[in-house]
Amino acid sequence: MRLIILGAGGFGRTVADLAAQSGRYETISFLDDGSNAPDVIGKCVDFANFKDDATEMLPALGNNELRLMLGQRIEAAGIKLATIVHGTAYVSPTAVVMPGSIILPKAVVNTSCVIKRSCLINIGAMIDHGTVIEEGCHICVGAIVKAENRIPRLTKIEAGQVIENRQYPL
Numbered sequence: 001m002r003l004i005i006l007g008a009g010g011f012g013r014t015v016a017d018l019a020a021q022s023g024r025y026e027t028i029s030f031l032d033d034g035s036n037a038p039d040v041i042g043k044c045v046d047f048a049n050f051k052d053d054a055t056e057m058l059p060a061l062g063n064n065e066l067r068l069m070l071g072q073r074i075e076a077a078g079i080k081l082a083t084i085v086h087g088t089a090y091v092s093p094t095a096v097v098m099p100g101s102i103i104l105p106k107a108v109v110n111t112s113c114v115i116k117r118s119c120l121i122n123i124g125a126m127i128d129h130g131t132v133i134e135e136g137c138h139i140c141v142g143a144i145v146k147a148e149n150r151i152p153r154l155t156k157i158e159a160g161q162v163i164e165n166r167q168y169p170l
Contacts, residue, residue, distance in 0.1 A: 001025050002055045003082055006044045006070055008032035012060040015102060018084050025056075044070065048077045056082035058100065059118065064154045068136030071100035071118040081117075089121075107139075122159075132170065 003019050005012045008030035016028050030040045031047055042049065047057060047070075057079050059070035075081050081099035085091055089107040100118035103109060107121045111129040115121065118136050125139040128146045134153040139145060143157045146165040157163060 002027045002029070004029055004031060004041070004047070004050055004055060004057045006031045006047060006057065006059040006074075007061045008035045008037055008040050009060075011062055014104070015058060015060040015084060018086050018102070018104065019058075019082075021087065022084065047074060047079070051077060051079050056080045058082040058084065058102070060102070062138070064118075064120075064136040064138055064156060067100075067120070068118040068154065075099070125157075128165075130170070 001024060003025040005015055012030060019025050019028050031042050031044045032040045033043050057074045059067045061067045071081050083097055083099050083101050085103040086105045088105045089103045091097060091109045092111045094111050095109045095113040097115045098117045101115050103121045104123045106124045108126040109115060110127060113127050114132045116133060116135045119133050120138045122139060122141045124142045126144045130148045131145055132150045134151055136154045137151050138156045140157060140159040142159055143161045145163045148166050148170055149163055149168045150170045151168055
């Protein structure tokens with residue numbers, strides 16, 4: 001299996017590191033509009049040219065809206081959108097993590113949570129039971145989302161921020 005990451009910046013490199021650790025991909029390369037690194041094989045707009053049955057793609061961009069939009073375009077083109085979950089993250093067996101999402105080391109996604117498409121759950125973030133993280137959200141390093149919240153689409157919860165129980169009611 002091949003992974004193509006859209007975005008070769010710091011976050012893209014982090015995603016490549018996580019993907020390599022998973023052992024799931026034989027090759028990992030990038031599409032990027034501003035890099036000439038040897039592992040950059042084209043521009044982001046060219047993603048459809050790399051479509052085949054053995055390729056997954058994943059936008060790795062900090063801009064929530066752009067990450068979500070590119071994920072939607074990838075899927076609309078019939079290309080499989082990857083999901084990356086680091087081995088040290090805890091994801092409850094009752095949780096749902098949708099395509100395009102990335103869960104970094106030491107993050108927790110607890111019982112009956114739903115992580116919708118193209119979300120980023122960063123290092124050490126905690127999502128407590130019964131919470132829904134809508135599409136394109138970024139839960140930053142060490143942020144805590146307590147139980148039974150519905151975090152709105154494209155929201156960024158800043159590093160260390162604590163969202164109280166039902167602050168964003170289901």
